[in-house]
Amino acid sequence: MSIIKRNNVTIRGTGDQVMMFAHGFGCDQHMWRYIVPAFEDDYKVVMFDHVGAGNSDLSAYNYEKYDHLDGYAADIVEIATALQLQDIIFVGHSVSAIIGLMAAEIAPKIFKSLILVAPSPCYINDEGYTGGFKKDEIDELLESLNSNHLGWSMAMGPVIMGNSDRKELAEELSNSFCKTDPEIAKHFARTTFLTDKRHILPHVKLPSLILQCSNDVIAPIEVGEYMHQNMPNSTLVIMNATGHCPNLSAPDETTAAIKAFLLNEQ
Amino acid sequence: MNSKTPSSISPLAEDFEDFFDNSICGFIITDAASNIQRINKTAAEWLNGSPDEFRDKRFSDLLAVGGKIYFETHLWPLLRMQGHFDEVTVELADTGNGKMPIYLNGLERKTDTEQPVFMRFVLFRATDRRLYEQNLQKAKQVAENELSGEKQNAVIREQFIAVLGHDLRNPLGAIMSAAQMLARTALAKNEERLVKVLHTSSKRMHEMIDNIMDFARGRLGSGITINPETVNLGDLLKEVAEELKLAWPERIIEFDFDIEVGVNCDRGRIAQLTSNLLANALTHGSKDAPVLLKAVANDSYWEISISNQGKPIPEHSFANLFHPFHRQNAHSSQNGLGLGLYIASEIAKAHHGQITVLSNEQITSFTFKVIVD
The missing domain is CATH 3.30.450.20 (PAS domain)
Structure with missing residues (x-):
């Protein structure tokens, strides 16, 4: 099966310089919709859905492979190899920022710089580290996903309607953006929120931009500061934007910060 | 408030x-x-x-x-x-x-x-609603667990059938060769009749075991495999009919062959299919009327058709006719295991062919047809 189809890779824009956008947990490539227009005149924009998300090929989901973020990182390298991409400016949101760091560790040559939007290398508090969550809170999240507590109607809509001839009903019930298979969402949540990748931060030598939001429940300000301290070639920008998705809540501010960083790097 | x-x-x-x-x-x-x-x-x-x-x-x-x-x-x-x-x-x-x-x-x-x-x-x-949903989820979980348990049981049962069928073959083979050896010796009229009974009954038992083994193999995933070769269909069908006449000596089987070409099929499997359909017609058809065995083979298709007279197949039986262990009449001891038609349809599928059934007051016929491409 083609990697392009597996990850629902889409390519837009004109230009030789590649920008690759990777969405985070709970979303798909649609989340870049307010950011990409600002770049497609000057860059070749590559977007994709992680396997299990959006319009990726769900049959390619492998519980062993995606039990660790390494599986997702390998996919990014595979996409770059399949498309023969070089000198990529990688933009990753949330967990995909960390997946990007891991991909850069496997194949440093294919990346030029890393833009990390609301990243966190570890969500759970530890001695001398504020991740934002206590271990039992993450356990509670996983438990609520386990009992299929979340997204009941979104998950059930298509299942109830099944392959019936009333397809329009299923479509009406489920959301067209950020579709999630409940089983895969559960597994992705486990993989994401139990991750601790703090040890790889010092290995990243590529120029990196950390875009930290002001009031982000998922990645509090201490996390951005921690990353900046531990990544030798990093720039930290603390944005006015609040929440976890500045690409949706403050696209102008996000775009401006990315452009300023890229200008500086030229 | x-x-x-x-x-x-x-x-x-x-x-x-x-x-x-x-x-x-x-x-x-x-x-x-x-x-x-x-x-x-x-x-x-x-x-x-x-x-x-x-x-x-x-x-x-x-x-x-x-x-x-x-x-x-x-x-x-x-x-x-x-x-x-x-x-x-x-x-x-x-x-x-x-x-x-x-x-x-x-x-x-x-x-x-x-x-x-x-x-x-x-x-x-949504407190009550949530409780209701949790109950639904629990019920679904229980149903899924029970289903997977039942599936495992079914596999074990089918494996048991396969092993049983296999192990019955050897002693039965011994009985059959003993009967054959007996038949070659000088026997009194009375003994000759008994040896014939031995022979036909053990042959029928052998066929039943073959069907059981095929059924189990089909259910356990390997399906029916065929080794096609060019076969003279007329000769093959006559052989099958002769064998069945041993068990039904008083019945008449008529032939109507229009065979222009050799047929590419698995000799043994087509014999088995024909034998199953013929046995079915002899069992359920009118005792007083002949069974008609028709065959056509030309460049565009070949078919084998078996017709009998007598009571039509009841309407409620039609849907399950080719299901394993389906028996047209639960009380008839002649019915065997109810695997004959199932196996026949599996053999038909393996040959990329199809069996169609016609049944009315005048005639009941099963037609196996393969389009040659």
């Missing part, structure tokens, strides 16, 4: 302040970044506070941690991308008395230039 006394009995004069505050569901209005600007009394009471206490809190702070993460990573992005979400189950974190499940709907209001202005959320209490 401390409700104001409605100022008028006319519903048209509804006081919308009162409607907002004293409602059967919670209302929350946030700014575009999801900071709470207004919350009605119902929602505030559920959260064990008064509306003022929640101003400028982030909406997701009201939710238990699962919902909080879900809101920030999925629901809020959805609001920004599609403008709404519906019927999401989350829990209010702190009601002063533990968590409370709610259904949450959200809507984003935008300006003409697509700039988000504020967001509206409606909260419905």
Whole structure:
């Protein structure tokens, strides 16, 4: 099966310089919709859905492979190899920022710089580290996903309607953006929120931009500061934007910060 | 709820302040970044506070941690991308008395230039509903567990059938060769008849075992495999008919062959298919009328058709005719295991052919047809 189809890779824009956008947990490539227009005149924009998300090929989901973020990182390298991409400016949101760091560790040559939007290398508090969550809170999240507590109607809509001839009903019930298979969402949540990748931060030598939001429940300000301290070639920008998705809540501010960083790097 | 006394009995004069505050569901209005600007009394009471206490809190702070993460990573992005979400189950974190499940709907209001202005959320209490859903989930889990247990049992049963069939073959083979050796010796008339009974009965038993083995193999995944070769269909069918006449000596089998070419098929399997269909016709057809064995083979197709007279196949039997262990008449000892037609249809499938059935007051016929491509 083609990697392009597996990850629902889409390519837009004109230009030789590649920008690759990777969405985070709970979303798909649609989340870049307010950011990409600002770049497609000057860059070749590559977007994709992680396997299990959006319009990726769900049959390619492998519980062993995606039990660790390494599986997702390998996919990014595979996409770059399949498309023969070089000198990529990688933009990753949330967990995909960390997946990007891991991909850069496997194949440093294919990346030029890393833009990390609301990243966190570890969500759970530890001695001398504020991740934002206590271990039992993450356990509670996983438990609520386990009992299929979340997204009941979104998950059930298509299942109830099944392959019936009333397809329009299923479509009406489920959301067209950020579709999630409940089983895969559960597994992705486990993989994401139990991750601790703090040890790889010092290995990243590529120029990196950390875009930290002001009031982000998922990645509090201490996390951005921690990353900046531990990544030798990093720039930290603390944005006015609040929440976890500045690409949706403050696209102008996000775009401006990315452009300023890229200008500086030229 | 401390409700104001409605100022008028006319519903048209509804006081919308009162409607907002004293409602059967919670209302929350946030700014575009999801900071709470207004919350009605119902929602505030559920959260064990008064509306003022929640101003400028982030909406997701009201939710238990699962919902909080879900809101920030999925629901809020959805609001920004599609403008709404519906019927999401989350829990209010702190009601002063533990968590409370709610259904949450959200809507984003935008300006003409697509700039988000504020967001509206409606909260419905879902305690009982949640319990009902949990019961459904539990029932589904139980059903799935039982089903998977039953499936395992079925596999074990079928493996047992396969082993039993296999192990019966050897002693039966010994009986058959003993009968054959006996037949070659000088025998009294009476003994000759007994040896014939031995021979035909053990042959029939052998066929039943073959069918059982094929059935088990089919169910256990390997299916019926065929080794095609060019076969003279007329000769093959006559051989099969001769064999069956041993068991039904008093019956007449008529032939009507129009065979122009050799047929590419598995000799043994087509013999088995024909034998099963013929045995079926001899068992269920009228005892006084002949059974007709027709065959056609030319460049475009070949077919084998077996017809008998007698009572038609009852309508209710039609749907299950080719199902394993289907028996037309549960009381008839002649029926065997009910695998004959099932095996025949599996052999037909393996040859990319099809068996069709016609049954009325005059005639019942089974036709196996293969289109040559």
